Amino acid sequence: MFDVESLRLLRSRTTVFDFVVVAAVVIVAQTVGLIAASGVGIGLAILLFIGIVALTIVFGPDYLKPRGLPVADALTIGEARAAILAAFRG
Numbered sequence: 001m002f003d004v005e006s007l008r009l010l011r012s013r014t015t016v017f018d019f020v021v022v023a024a025v026v027i028v029a030q031t032v033g034l035i036a037a038s039g040v041g042i043g044l045a046i047l048l049f050i051g052i053v054a055l056t057i058v059f060g061p062d063y064l065k066p067r068g069l070p071v072a073d074a075l076t077i078g079e080a081r082a083a084i085l086a087a088f089r090g
Contacts, residue, residue, distance in 0.1 A: 006019065006022045007019075009022065017048060018048070020044070021041060021044040021045060021048065024040050024041070024044060025037045025038075025040055025041040025044075028040045
């Protein structure tokens with residue numbers, strides 16, 4: 001049995017590795033067994049965590065934070081509408 005909702009992880013580039021972890025666990029669970037699948041899941045989750053920690057150490061804590069438009073912080077609602085229209089017009 002497979003949760004089809006986990007396919008939504010493929011929509012975003014940042015969650016593709018999460019989908020790979022889920023897919024690997026499902027494949028190992030179906031072919032080998034549940035204990036091996038849990039080991040694979042834990043191992044890949046550890047690798048993902050180490051990768052995030054390494055990116056934070058190398059590039060700083062602000063590297064992984066989501067970023068909006070550079071001017072979005074100071075915009076009021078009216079200015080935001082104007083900025084959106086200007087972005088669509090090019």
